[in-house]
Each structure stands twice: as C-alpha cells, then as structure tokens.
Amino acid sequence: MGTNDRKKIRNDIILAVVLLAVAAAAMLFWHFGKVEGDFAVVLIDGVETARYALDTDTEVVIHTDNAGENTLVIAGGKAYVGAANCPDLVCAGHRAISRVGETIVCLPHKLVIKITAASDAGGVDMAA
Ligand SMILES: [Zn+2]
Incomplete structure (x- = not known):
C-alpha cells in the first residue's frame, strides 16, 4: 500500500465524518428548530392569563399592570405584537x-x- 492510498483512505474518513456531522446537525434542526407550535400563551408576571390557538387569526389587546397595553396579533399561524x-x-x-x-x-x-405545543395544554410547564 503506497502513501497515496493511505492519504485517500484518510480523506474518505474525513469526508464520512463531515457527512455524519451534517446529518446530525440536520436531525437536531429537524427536532428542535422546526417544531411549529399550536398555541400562543400569554404570561403576565409569570402567570398564564390566556392562550390563543395559532390556527385561528385573531387580534386581542392584552392589559397589563400600570395601564400597559399590548396588541397580540395571530395571523397565518404566527403570533406577534402589533402595537x-x-x-x-x-x-x-x-x-x-x-x-x-x-x-x-x-x-x-x-x-x-410564548409558543407551546398542544401537548403542553393545561399541563405544568417543567421547562419554565
Ligand atoms: Zn413592550
């Protein structure tokens, strides 16, 4: 076996490792980065006050302490603060x-x- 053969094998191993890393990253992204939620949960001072389904377009004004107002908009499966x-x-x-x-x-x-999945509905949020 010449030097070139050994070099080729090493390159193949490096390529395999790179491919594995890419595959692992893609899997992680799939599991943790691309999970669409089902509800937008409203927490005021850490206490849940309401939750809205993301599949229903709506617009609601949230009243917080000290006359605070935030308009929560749910449109097209996404939630944002409109005003x-x-x-x-x-x-x-x-x-x-x-x-x-x-x-x-x-x-x-x-x-x-906060966005949560339907499986979280009504349960205790251990991650909080
Ligand atoms: Zn604000």
Missing part, C-alpha cells in the same frame, strides 16, 4: 413567532408571549 404602549417597543419590533419555545418579551409590562 404596544411600553416605552421601549422591543416587543412590537420583534419578528413573528410560531415555533415551540419561541417568545416575545415585553420587559416594561412583565409580559411574555
């Missing part, structure tokens, strides 16, 4: 969310909008 009267408007500037575990946070209003 708010908080000082920083970080929540209103957040992109629409639809995947399990994604959140929109309004710190001034202690408001969290």
